[in-house]
Amino acid sequence: MIRAYLKKKEMENSMHYNWGIVGSGWIAHDMANALIQEGVGIYGVASGHYSSAKKFSEEFSIEHVYETYQVMFEDENIDIVYIATPHNSHYEIMKEALTHNKHVFCEKAITLNSMELNECVEIAKKRHLVISDGVTLFHMPLFKELKKVISSNSLGPVKMVQVNFGSFKEYDVKNRFFNPDLAGGALLDIGVYAVSFARWFMSSKPNTVLTTMTPFETGVDESSGILLKNIENEIATISLTMRAKQPKRGLVACENGYIEVYNFPRADKAKITYTKDGHTEEIVCGESGLALNYEIRDMEEYVSSLNGQENLSYVCDVMDVLTEVQRLWGKYE
Incomplete structure (x- = not known):
């Protein structure tokens, strides 16, 4: 391939x-x-x-x-x-x-x-x-294809998005993942992908953000839960941790079915389940090993046309959410 x-x-x-x-x-x-x-x-x-x-x-x-x-x-x-x-x-x-x-x-x-x-x-x-x-998923062909599926309304309106991402980092207070001076913590490392997955499938930027967090001994966020809602009343729930392994799983629940994506940051396949009769459909698109290649192609296209605003709007929305989460944790007043 x-x-x-x-x-x-x-x-x-x-x-x-x-x-x-x-x-x-x-x-x-x-x-x-x-x-x-x-x-x-x-x-x-x-x-x-x-x-x-x-x-x-x-x-x-x-x-x-x-x-x-x-x-x-x-x-x-x-x-x-x-x-x-x-x-x-x-x-x-x-x-x-x-x-x-x-x-x-x-x-x-x-x-x-x-x-x-x-x-x-x-x-x-x-x-x-x-x-x-x-954020590789913004550039993966699979996610562009899944966006078309959502836009076609074949699954009905989005109701809820669920995202899990847990990695196990070895206990080392000197590691950058746990170093507050290097902006360590799960949110800015793996949480970026999780919030990006949620935003990709939500119709608009969340305007309600709720969260709770467990700190590591150095003060950075070790584990957290994040709840998002937008004006369309779509809800996203996100769970993050960097001291316990979780599958990188994203689920988009719609009125007439749901989409499951595993290893979502660089995914090249997804499964759709239609709730009316339970039949499933697999979508295979792109190749995970070419994730950075897709980033390069998109970037060069943006520069060639001077048009990367849609991508940048998602990037900005995600950072707005990450900033609000940190504010709720007491980082920004």
Whole structure:
């Protein structure tokens, strides 16, 4: 499947842009591999440590290595900046990239709160730039297909969305997942995906947010429950934890049936059950192993048309919810 996809890409005559990678960790490695598969130019790389960036450049045959992020942003040959640093640094790096007229594709969580994101969005609007983020499900073909199923009304109106996401992080108070100085906690790590799943299927942004949270000993959120409702009276329930494994399961309950998606962040199949007679239907679309490839294709399309507003609206809605959840936990007053 991947080989066939890449062969198809070779036959397409689409415009590509020069990407600059900020960061040299594992997700930057994965994105570099995907960019190479797509035939996209990795023009340069910068990291917090020049030696790391140099090693990264040698691994992927990247010609330009920059001493600092700012030096990269000053290079007029770079069109798109991909930010793969820890999310507590995203805001400052993204703002700097935007003020140097670079389009930005940023890993999740795109910022720590909606105040930071809104500031970056305003800069992007004034400069006619594109912002998108690495919530893979927004770019997976399956979710675009499921959106069509919901829009067709074959299942009737959405009534409730349920999302579970639990990962088990080894007990280590020094790990970034548990470090408050690095914006640790389940919400900004795995909760971004869960809230994104809920928002994708809800007709509008939630205007009611309720939540409860159990803190880890360092003060970050270890486990939480989140309840959302919008003006259409659609309800979403979300459960998160990073000290107990849960299946990555999303369920969309409609009047005439329900959709189940497992491993939803990069899912390529879903099951629909029709409640009237109990028959089921499986939808297979895309391929989970190409998740980052889909992100690249969408981002380049957004830049080519200067039209990523629908995607950005979801990103902003999700961050608004995440910020309100944190406010209810006492973080923002």
